Amino acid sequence: MIRRAGATPREVALTPPEWRIDADALETAVTDRTKAVIFNNPHNPTGRLFAGDELQIVADFANRHDFTVISDEVWEHILLHGDRFTPLAMLPGMADRTLKAGSAGKIFSLTGWKVGWIVASPAKAAITARAHQFLTFSTAPSLQSAVAYGLTEGDAWIEPMRGRFSRALNRMSEGLRQAGYVVLEPASTYFLCVDLEASGIEVDDETFANAAVERAGVATIPVSAFAEDNPSRHLVRLCFAKRDETIDAGVQAMARARELFA
Template sequence: MNPLYATMPTTIFERMSARAREMGAINLGQGFPDSNGPADVVDAAARALVERSNQYPPMAGLPELREAVAAHYRRHQQLDLQPEEVIVTSGATEAIAAAILALVSPGDEVVMFQPLYDAYLPLVLRAGGVPRLVRLAPPDWRITAEALDAAFGERTRVAILNTPLNPAGAMTGPDALALLAERVIACDAVLVSDEVWEHVVFDGRRHVSPMALPGMRERTVKIGSAGKIFSLTGWKVGWMCAAPALAGPLSRAHQFLTFTTPPNLQAAAAYGLGKDDAYFEEMRANLARSRDRLATQLGEAGWSVPRSEATYFLSLDLAASGIALDDATFCDRLVAEFGVAAIPVSAFYADDPVTGVVRLCFAKRDETLDAAAERMARALAVLRA
């Protein structure tokens, strides 16, 4: 086998979704809602498709979307961004790829946090970067000064942070962000801040972008996603925000990837970002209700369900639930024998994985969650015995 294949594995999401289709299972693995998104945003895309140009939009994005992103972050996160500091991409994963290709040269060390989104490591390796991994673990998934000091060094050029953290459903607290910012500044590095879940936070919590921290405005690449904000994951509309010195290299990397993104979807995303606060509050409330619906039913069946602070996901603690299986074996049996697809959190580690935690997506209709909870109750009764 070509050794390059080892750095570009098939994603766990594709593998488990394929198993779900094959088995006719309920898919709580891959993180997508089973709704069609807000009707007015979808209507805006449909209107733009027939009323506006369908030819190449500007490489950096429609001016109205770049302006909308900057205005949105001024309003919601008090960030002083200008439209020219926004580059529209075909999804957040393309933004991550462009940032890595623009900023990482062969031999550069890149600090990443496990569990990590599965695209980070293959992209860093393909760029010639040297991964320096910080291992986070339940129950608090805490970033410590000691772990950061062991990872950062004189060859550190980039750090990649996902905040809020997928798959843990955890927020990165202000103390941890401050510790990280200190190391990034000391190493004269750049932070690629993957903030796609920035609006999907619960229980009165507030997302803080690392870009807002002292000294980080000029050395942060902030990545966002319309797909996550509007539950329209198939649209693949994302963006990168960065100061001009970084935005130039980022845009040059982007031009050789997808170059641009469908203009009607950009126009609709611009419309959506201007929606009033009530939309964002209702979106969070509805997702929190779905989280609580699934967590309550699982808890009543006997599952140990740590609290989810953010994202579309909650976790199961297998050992605390009385399950003596590792997470990968459990997920294989769950989809094959009980008809529910889940994601083993060990898949988000490159080494020394946490093997006793499973991720479930709760961004589903009530009937989907209820059916999954019933099957999960049966699974617990069998697998615990």
């Protein structure tokens, strides 16, 4: 979509396993045509919840260059270890330059509904609304009503949901470790990453993913698919938002996949 609008995206790589934001890397990406920053926290596919000092790096960067920040915060309530989420707009100077994206699909685990929102200053919200009318003309009113109810009355539902996801994550992580995999523990999202190289598997992520689904019966996502510029090629992503029996079957299939490269 960025390219179709006539702009050029410039990626700022995050390096595993820490996936930390680097101020110098941000500055290197700036050109005289840069107008905005797209930021994702909690981060997919890594599962990172960026620390306060990293948020400050982004805020300082945006304030220094007078950039708008499109902050994708759709995973803000899927916190797996009792962490606290800080919206980027809360940092000094960021309220008027941030477009915060939220998603009922993520908050309430209703990903097929595709109901979301933008939180922004009146001026930036008006610009967003004008663009949005050419992307999604309307959203089903019944879904909007249900989401409004959830946002008003849903607090009692969110904490048990976090507990269910945390237990599912622990079940999958422990099973994968017992199968000989090195797992990068996520702080958020429905996903965890497996480090193939650290697990002693000497093939790239795409080769592993193809073999795993075709010969072991488990679907993984090569993390290299999420980047264009020198992507990491030794990580695959798995979804743990599943029933216990599905997680156990998936772990067994991952054990079979590991044997393919023993």
